[in-house]
Amino acid sequence: MTDQSDMPPTGYAVIQAHLRTLDGSPGVYRMLDAQARVLYVGKARNLKARVSSYSRPGHSPRIERMIRETASMMFLTTRTETEALLLEQNLIKQLKPKYNVLLRDDKSFPNILVAKGHSFPQIKKHRGAKKEKGAYFGPFASAGAVNRTLNQLQKAFLLRNCSGPMFDSRTRPCLLYQIKRCSGPCVGLISEQDYAASVKDAERFLSGRSTRIQEELAAQMMAASEAMEFERAAALRDRIRALTAVQTSQGINPRGVSEADVIALHLESGQACVQVFFIRANQNWGNRDFYPRVGADVSPAEVVEAFLGQFYDNKEPPRQLILSDDIENADLMTEALSEKAGRKVEIIVPQRGEKAELVSGALRNARESLARRMAESATQAKLLRGLAEALDLDGPPSRIEVYDNSHIQGANAVGAMIVAGPDGFDKNQYRKFNIRGDDLTPGDDFGMMKEVLTRRFARLLKEDPDRDKGLWPDLLLIDGGAGQVSAVAEIMQTHGVEDIPMVGVAKGVDRDHGKEEFHRKGQRPFALQRNDPVLYFIQRMRDEAHRFAIGTHRAKRAKSVGATPLDDVPGVGATRKRALLAHFGSAKAVSRANLADLKAVEGISATLAETIYDYFHEKG
Incomplete structure (x- = not known):
C-alpha cells in the first residue's frame, strides 16, 4: 500500500503556496494533478487575483473537485489580456484538459473556388489553405451544401468543372455540355469574353447580388422569345430556375444580415x-x-x-x-x-x-x-452494456478498435482501423496503414494484420506509455477466425499488452450475414442469436471497418493508376509534369528525350532539364 504521507500535497494549500510568486500581470495558468496531467487551463487579466479566487472555498462542485485534484500549477504571462485569451483557447485545444469546456469536432469547412489560373476559369469545391489563385466563397456547412450549390451554379452559368489537363486534352465536348451544364469552352463553343461574363455573373450571385442577374436573364429570355429563338429562351428559362433552386434550397435568406x-x-x-x-x-x-x-x-x-x-x-x-x-x-x-x-x-x-x-x-x-443525440447515446450505452455481457468484458467499453485489410491479389494493400464508443463512430480517430512489408506474400492477410497491429501498438507505447490519455482500446475486433486471433495474440504478447480483450469476427460456414462466429484465444468459438441487437451492432462496426478499408484501398489504387515515373523526379511538381506531358505526349517519351528537347519545354530550366535527363539515364 502507498503511504499517504508520501503523496504530494494537493488542493487549497498548493494554490496558496503559488500565490506568493505571482504579480498582477495578465496571463494563462494551468492546474495539474499529481501525475502532471493538465486539469484546467484558464486566462486572467490579473494572475494573482484570479488564482487567489481558487484559494478559498465556495465554488461549484466541478471546481471544488478540480481544486482537490490540483497538485501543481504553471503560469505564462502575456503582454495583454487579449493575448492571454488566444493562448488559453489554443492550449485547451492542444491539451484537452479534463475540466475545460472542449470543442471536440473542429474540422475545416469547404468553400467554392472560382480558380483564376486559366483563361477559362474553373469552378470547384475547395477545402484547406487558400493558396490557389482565384475567388473564394464560403464557408459552407458541409460538402453536400457545396455540391448542391455547385450543381445549380453549373446549370445557371455553364462554367466548367474539369481539371486543366482534361480541359487541354479535349477534342470534342463532354457529357456536361450535352446535358447543358457547361458551355463547352474546351472546344471553342464560347468565346473567352462571353465566358468571362458568365464567370462575373457567378461571382456576383455568390456575393449576394442575385436579383439583378435574374432580371437580366429574364429580359434576355423575353427578347429571345419575341425573336422566336425558342431554344435560347428555354435555355435561359432553365438558368433562371437553377438560380431560384439555389435560393429555395437555402431556406433562410435574411435581408438584413449580409x-x-x-x-x-x-x-x-x-x-x-x-x-x-x-x-x-x-x-x-x-x-x-x-x-x-x-x-x-x-x-x-x-x-x-x-x-x-x-x-x-x-x-x-x-x-x-x-x-x-x-x-x-x-x-x-x-x-x-x-x-x-x-x-x-x-x-x-x-x-x-x-x-x-x-x-x-x-x-x-x-x-x-x-x-436526437441523447436518444442515440442512450441506445448506444445499452448496446455497449450488451456487448460487454456477450463478450464477457469487465464493463462497457469506451473505445473499440476494429481492424480490416483490403487489397487485390496483394496490390495496393492497406490496413484500416475504425473506432467506436459511447458517441458512436469516432471518425476523427480512424487510421489507415499503407502495408510496407516487402517480404509479405501477395494476399497474406495474416502478415498484413501482424504489420498493422505491430505498428499500432508500437505507436501507442510511444505516445501513451502510461495509458492515461484515452488512446488505448478497451476492446479489439479483428476481421477473421482462429488463425487471425492467434496471429494478433502473438503481436500483443510481444508488446506486453495481453490485458486488452480481443475477439475475431468470422463469417459462418456458408458466409451468411447473421451466422457470424466469435473467436477468442484459448476458448471455443460461439455465436449470438440472429435477432440479437448486439449482433447487429457488431456487424455494423465490422461493415464500417470494411467500408473504410475498401475506400482507402480504392484511393490508393486510383493514385497508383495515375502515377508516372515523373512523380519521383526531384523538382518536377504538378505544373512541370503537365508541361512535360503536354510537350512530349507521355512519360516514356520524356524519359527518352535528349537534353536539348527537354530544355525547349516551357517552364523547364537548363538545370532542371539536366536533372530530368540524368534521372532517367542514370537509372538506365
Missing part, C-alpha cells in the same frame, strides 16, 4: 449542442451542430465563450457573430477576433427583429439535435 455566423446553445442534463448557421452574401450556406464536452454545472456564458475561442482559432470570423447567450468577456473576444480577422468583428445578442428570429431558428435546431 455576413454572419448565427450561434445558438442548448444545454440539458449536462450535455450541450451548439448550432452554427453560416450566413454569407445574404444567403444561408448551411448549418452544423457541435457537441462540446461540458460539465454538469457550467454556465451558458462559459460554454459559448469557450466555443468562440476554439472554433475561430483556425478559421476567419465573419463580420458579425449573432449569439443566443451573452458571454462574460464580450469586449475582449471582440478585440481578439477583430485582431485575428484584420477588420472589425461585431458580437451581438439580439432581443428582437430578424436577427432574433435567426437565433430562435438556430436554438430550435440545437434543441432538436441534442434530443
